[in-house]
Amino acid sequence: MVGTGTDAVDWIQWEWKYTPGDFNGDGNVDIVDGSILLGHWLEVDCQADNDWCAGSDINCLSQVNLVDFASFTQYWLLSMF
Numbered sequence: 001m002v003g004t005g006t007d008a009v010d011w012i013q014w015e016w017k018y019t020p021g022d023f024n025g026d027g028n029v030d031i032v033d034g035s036i037l038l039g040h041w042l043e044v045d046c047q048a049d050n051d052w053c054a055g056s057d058i059n060c061l062s063q064v065n066l067v068d069f070a071s072f073t074q075y076w077l078l079s080m081f
């Protein structure tokens with residue numbers, strides 16, 4: 001149910017656990033996540049129901065393209081420092 005206190009707690013817990021670009025949830029942003037993004041490359045049916053193409057549609061605009069790839073490479077580079 002949207003707008004409940006429970007949702008807010010869930011969102012905070014999700015945000016705390018989530019590492020941008022970590023599509024498989026192992027805590028690292030690496031080539032495995034890159035392969036997941038490439039596996040969804042140019043898909044156009046990304047939506048909440050399919051978890052935005054396993055997270056590969058980073059900007060949640062329904063398709064996986066260069067914008068998402070650029071964001072992913074940024075997260076990957078930042079994870080190295």
Ligand SMILES: [Ca+2]
Nearest residue numbers: 022024026028
């Ligand atoms: Ca990962």
Ligand SMILES: [Ca+2]
Nearest residue numbers: 057059061063
């Ligand atoms: Ca996208």
